[in-house]
Amino acid sequence: MNNELTVKHLLNSLKKHRSLLLICLILFFVFFLFKANTYVPIIKVNTSIIVNNLDNEDDLKNKVLSIMRSKTMVKTLYEQFDSGGNYYDFSLMLKRRLSIASARYSKVIHLSFKGLDEAQSRSILNGIINNIDILNEEVGLSSQKPLVTIIDEPYVVEENVKETKIKIVVINTLAVMLTLIAGLLLFEYIRFYVNEDRLNI
Amino acid sequence: MILSDLFNFSFLLILLIFICVKMKLSRNIFILLLGHLVLVFFLNYFLFDPFLFGDQFQYLSAVIHIRSGLFNFLQVSGSLKMHISALLMSLPPVPFLDSIYALSMANVFVFIVTFLILLKNNVLKGFNKMFYLLYPSLALYSALALRDMIITCFMLLSVYFISKRRYFFSIIAALPLILIKIQNILIYVLSFFVFFVFFKTKGVFVKVVAITSFVIFFMIFKDSFSIEAINLARTGMFYENMKTVQGAASIGSELVIINNYVDLFKLGFESMFSFIFKPLIWQARNPLQLVQSFENIFVGWVIFRLVYLKVKHKINSDLIRFLLVYTIIAFGLYGMVVFNYGTAVRYKFPFVIVFVTFFYYELVRIKPSLRGKPIFFFWRDKK
Numbered sequence: 001m002n003n004e005l006t007v008k009h010l011l012n013s014l015k016k017h018r019s020l021l022l023i024c025l026i027l028f029f030v031f032f033l034f035k036a037n038t039y040v041p042i043i044k045v046n047t048s049i050i051v052n053n054l055d056n057e058d059d060l061k062n063k064v065l066s067i068m069r070s071k072t073m074v075k076t077l078y079e080q081f082d083s084g085g086n087y088y089d090f091s092l093m094l095k096r097r098l099s100i101a102s103a104r105y106s107k108v109i110h111l112s113f114k115g116l117d118e119a120q121s122r123s124i125l126n127g128i129i130n131n132i133d134i135l136n137e138e139v140g141l142s143s144q145k146p147l148v149t150i151i152d153e154p155y156v157v158e159e160n161v162k163e164t165k166i167k168i169v170v171i172n173t174l175a176v177m178l179t180l181i182a183g184l185l186l187f188e189y190i191r192f193y194v195n196e197d198r199l200n201i
Numbered sequence: 202m203i204l205s206d207l208f209n210f211s212f213l214l215i216l217l218i219f220i221c222v223k224m225k226l227s228r229n230i231f232i233l234l235l236g237h238l239v240l241v242f243f244l245n246y247f248l249f250d251p252f253l254f255g256d257q258f259q260y261l262s263a264v265i266h267i268r269s270g271l272f273n274f275l276q277v278s279g280s281l282k283m284h285i286s287a288l289l290m291s292l293p294p295v296p297f298l299d300s301i302y303a304l305s306m307a308n309v310f311v312f313i314v315t316f317l318i319l320l321k322n323n324v325l326k327g328f329n330k331m332f333y334l335l336y337p338s339l340a341l342y343s344a345l346a347l348r349d350m351i352i353t354c355f356m357l358l359s360v361y362f363i364s365k366r367r368y369f370f371s372i373i374a375a376l377p378l379i380l381i382k383i384q385n386i387l388i389y390v391l392s393f394f395v396f397f398v399f400f401k402t403k404g405v406f407v408k409v410v411a412i413t414s415f416v417i418f419f420m421i422f423k424d425s426f427s428i429e430a431i432n433l434a435r436t437g438m439f440y441e442n443m444k445t446v447q448g449a450a451s452i453g454s455e456l457v458i459i460n461n462y463v464d465l466f467k468l469g470f471e472s473m474f475s476f477i478f479k480p481l482i483w484q485a486r487n488p489l490q491l492v493q494s495f496e497n498i499f500v501g502w503v504i505f506r507l508v509y510l511k512v513k514h515k516i517n518s519d520l521i522r523f524l525l526v527y528t529i530i531a532f533g534l535y536g537m538v539v540f541n542y543g544t545a546v547r548y549k550f551p552f553v554i555v556f557v558t559f560f561y562y563e564l565v566r567i568k569p570s571l572r573g574k575p576i577f578f579f580w581r582d583k584k
Binding site (some may be wrong): 010092095168171172174178182 | 202203204205207208210211212214215218219221222223225228231250252262297
């Protein structure tokens with residue numbers, strides 16, 4: 001008896017269970033087809049602002065960014081939008097759903113918020129923009145007034161639902177398939193060593 | 202919900218099983234490597250909030266951008282250093298790099314590949330193999346979406362080539378550090394220079410080349426070597442740590458400014474020892490730091506034992522001299538500028554892993570009877 005595990009041995013074990021794998025593949029494919037049809041699209045709202053650099057302050061954009069990313073901004077938004085919820089959950093939700101980006105030498109800042117509710121997403125983005133000047137007055141980071149101008153009013157970015165549904169079906173089915181294969185290989189690996197131990201005893 | 206993380210995990214698990222079978226690795230090693238892969242899911246969102254290591258998300262967005270194919274290095278927004286790191290992190294064959302778990306799995310892949318390279322070249326055997334697989338800080342940082350594993354990989358490779366006396370390849374392996382962690386390459390170059398000029402036993406020509414190269418390097422990076430630069434880094438990191446209540450409470454004293462090279466050497470020497478044990482048990486402010494303080498005692502003990510064995514058996518070699526110089530300079534410099542305990546552990550672990558791996562390798566290579574010698578305890582083996 002060959003007492004060494006080889007890649008060929010593992011592949012043969014997969015071959016042995018191919019019917020089981022095929023049945024599972026079909027079952028999970030059907031399951032994810034149904035699952036994809038119940039998919040609720042996530043609404044993404046985008047907006048762009050430009051920093052008004054009239055005072056010729058070189059790092060004015062960074063000051064605006066630091067105001068937007070500050071804890072005071074999160075607290076202000078929490079007081080304005082979240083009635084009764086947990087502050088920690090709200091700040092975590094903002095961190096996960098809000099993205100603020102800007103190219104290195106550009107004065108334009110892009111904001112994006114992902115949520116299930118279009119009105120809430122719009123109002124949070126508007127809230128951030130409106131609070132910039134109010135918070136700047138409190139901390140006095142710059143004498144510039146107003147600090148920013150809106151270029152694009154918050155608009156909804158249409159998600160390609162069809163593409164997402166295809167991804168759900170294809171990637172999820174393949175993920176389950178690979179997990180089954182990995183499980184089978186792991187099972188063969190463990191079984192081989194258990195048998196080997198028994199032989200050694 | 203798209204199960205891309207499950208896809209990545211299964212893909213890497215299949216790869217790991219095939220590698221272990223093909224390379225005839227023992228099942229204990231397989232279990233430990235599998236443990237590293239599974240650990241990815243037990244850190245972020247489980248043991249702690251991923252925003253504790255907030256830069257994970259910066260690396261993730263940069264990696265997604267790079268993998269999308271729309272990335273242009275000429276129009277980089279943000280730090281170039283971060284994007285170069287992200288470029289290297291996007292290379293491992295993880296199918297969907299779209300979450301911090303996926304990026305962490307890419308790091309575990311780098312960890313496994315580095316392990317296999319060192320194992321197949323007979324560097325890891327006995328104690329250092331177990332140390333590599335069980336060192337908690339390495340396990341932690343290799344299972345997070347950070348660049349530290351990539352840095353460790355380049356550092357290990359560069360010292361590996363020194364151990365084989367292929368100095369040119371060592372420099373080539375260390376070069377990417379210029380782009381991702383410039384402090385580490387400065388420490389490497391400084392150690393290389395000190396080693397060649399003061400400790401290398403033979404070769405006048407090599408010494409001349411070393412001095413010339415160092416002078417050229419010094420001219421290029423003289424701003425990074427100056428006392429002003431060290432003071433600037435010290436001040437920056439001191440006040441960054443003071444921002445937190447815990448940090449301010451833990452420091453409790455004023456920042457000492459370095460005035461000249463005498464101050465520099467004096468403070469460097471003092472900081473070196475504190476850096477090994479930072480944070481001490483009574484300095485720990487959270488459970489993670491408490492675990493790290495115990496780990497520091499363990500690491501300090503291992504380093505002491507390895508050096509003790511070297512002295513006891515009168516073992517000397519170029520690699521051992523280089524490793525001592527490298528570690529002393531690294532711990533001295535980092536000890537001077539790092540005040541945050543978490544950052545200290547993060548900056549220290551690549552040097553610890555390099556030191557223990559290659560110091561033990563060299564001890565065993567020169568004196569094979571040391572292989573069965575206990576590292577943790579003083580008692581002698583029964584004959």
